[in-house]
Amino acid sequence: MSTLERLPITGTTRDLDLGAAAGPVHESVLDAIGSTPLIRLRRTASHLQAAVYVKLEQNNPGGSVEDRAALWTVRRARADGSLPPGGTIVEGTSGNTGVGLAVVGAQLGHPVVVVVPDGTSAEEIAVLRAYGAEVVVVPGGVPRDDPRHVHHTAVRLAAEIPGGWLAHPDDDPDDPAAHRETTGPEIWAQTQGRLSTFVAGVGTGGTISGAGEFLKSVSGGRVRVVGVDPVSSTCSGGDASSRAVRPGVLDAVVPVEDRDALLTGRRLAREEGLLVGGSAAGAVAVALREAEGLGPHDVVVVLLPDPGRSPSSKNLNDTWLRRNGFLEGGVERPVRDLLPAGALDAPGPISLAADLTVGRAAELAAGQGALGRTPLAVVLPRRDTRRPLPLGDVVGAATLAGLRHLVRDDPDLAHVPLREVADAPLPHVGVGQGADEAWTALGEFPAAWVLVDGRVAGWVRRARLDQGRTPEDGP
Template sequence: MPGAVHESVLDAIGATPLIRLRRLTEGLAPRIYLKAEWQNAGGSVKDRAALAMIRAAEASGDLRPGGVVVEGTSGNTGIGLALVGGFLGYRTVIVVPDTTAAEKIAALRAYGAEVVPTPGGLTREDPRHVNNLAARLAAETPGGWLADQYGNPANPQAHRDTTAPEIWEQTGGRVTCLVAGIGTGGTLSGTGAALKELGPVRVVGVDPETSAYGGGDGSPYYVEAIGHYRHPDTVDDPWPANWDRAVADEVVRVDDRTTMLTARHLAREEGLLLGGSSATAVAGALRVARDLGPDDVVVVIAPDSGRAYLSKYFDDGWLRRLGFLTEADGQGPLVGELPLLEVPVVRASWTVGRARAALGELPGPAPVARDREGPAAPSEILGAVTAGALEGVADDDPVRDHATAQPPSVGAGEGIETARERLGDAGAAWVVRDGRVAGLVTRAALGLPESLAPAD
């Protein structure tokens, strides 16, 4: 059967196919299909919302000829807005956090968008926060219009109007479970609500392990375009208006390592090169499917392709540096196989006295990190401190005033030779496992002579 004929690129948004998973579902009773949203014209599910938001703004008069589309995004919504906006004659300004994959930034520029980077991991009140900066630019730009994917009702409405009816028709009304990641909330809320109106469909949201949506502490995670990060110093942290929590029957949490490995299995076993949010959703669906029967039909929203993340989730070096890949690679013993010293996390609000007690006789630096429980993510580490550097310092001094530069770090999955090279003259290095500081490796453990560098 020949493919569809479109009169413009806008007609190539929507009507994406369902693709059944075959190998990863062995031993599971239900049929599991992916809604292949990477086949939209701009490469992601966000094309649907972008088109709907721009059309609604035109209809309301908020976006006029010669206007400027502005948005804060981790990439995909910006790409959709740049594609649609460019075709319709609008200039596009996209604010992105500096953690956004390089491939997405390159795509935004290829579509003609003006890209404005801003630091990631800021408090919600910081004027440089991606959403705040985008709102300010929209207000200051003549003809500027803020798309506001988190609060714009046209976002979930796009999925009510298109995604849900497509799934219902494609499955012949037999879909019993919808699984989708939670980002802005628009895809899950709109699609899930509409499907529930059509039949008894169970809706499952999938969230990164530490994301606040699913009950995590809001600390950093490594999957883009999904979840909710909460800076520990944020005062008011409202969730998106487009995330209707009543639609989801449950929220399943998936850790970063499972996401990374699932993405690789999908590519190598199913022939599906998918992004991290897609892999997270698939991992959640596989977990939910264990309790379902042969009459169940599960549809998983797969937002985008893995082509936008080749430098991350599919790059062995990136995965090993962060300790997500820890199996032997044929190049000798790995750092994670060495005896590591337990390293406490010194919190930024602590006094020197409290830090000194926690450090004990640790022969190396400990991370000084933002105030959270658990291991420290590199993006939340503010510096390092050693027991020696605190000698003679008053107990009630703020410890963060005595933090110094961070030492080298090495992934638990990297080789010992790599660790030796990275260490240089430093006395020790932090070892990262699953994206968190997991221990300290000394020069002696790496078989190196004592450092010539100062101890502190």
């Protein structure tokens, strides 16, 4: 008799006798949250003595580690009465948390309202609506203290909706608790207490704080807990959202460059059959480095929070990687070879904050040695001026000659914000793109920014790209 024929139609999970080779049987989708597998990196980590495993959180029903915290926090709110029966769950998010809450809300009978910034992809919004969530789109570029901000909008809606409940206030203790009670114990049991190092993205702090706290405690402090942070986030000196990392849990916070993360993700897909997002790939890059000094009895586990199969995921697209300066080699006459020696060694083009007046911008550009028609980047005000510009900060272009011409023709324009008179942003080409492809990307523009690792490292004029094109391309 087959396994399926032995299933009692009216039985419970306690009645089933499926054998060791069969998968679990659950009474609801909520029972499938957690108990995610560990998978060993056989090829990517083949040069190491230590065993390196990834914990595949994309196997949760909603596709990410956020399912755990969503279930935990909703159950707690139902138990203490802060979320009444049939009450509305409200969340402000641009990530996977909204999906996790939508999954839980659908199963437990709670309407869900998710507030997202306007940069959220159409695909992500469609997924939320497919689960039955109401999606409220708000401006994404406003400061946190602006009443239109995602968080403030969610707070307001939770107060206005009868029976409304804000899922994740700033001081929410449930996110770390969910991982202290589920993720950490799972990893310890799966590694049979042999775990040496636990690596995870810092994120908002909940996952690594909760799981790390448990692993530190159960191992008597033996397990090393390593947080991974993109170079542009708070822990590494940037301006990301606030963190909630528990003091004493992390042994180290390691910054990871975009190039390392993206190229590691590319390797995981090709060598291990794993599609992961950029943050997960960055965590693996750090885990591989952490494992280099370990021995054959050591075990490293790195948590992968979500998959990389989203239509908005570009880290697996070679064309995107090359166009944004992350991938080089394999093309004839790359942009790098067409630039003057040392052109990309400087900090990048001169940048001017968009809220400067035109007169002040011209003064600053001249003081920094700008030539008359050299492209100047008009940027959002930023805290970190030491690194080349992130492309996303560039909102326009200008030249010193153009600014002076404006003021000469209309002196009143000297007092107008630069953003109001700046030209459209220049197109961009990657340092590893071929001349033919880069020339096409220029369109009608006379020049383009040159990207290295997603940042504006220089610029190139159309005439230089013309020099590298094949003769048959024509004028």
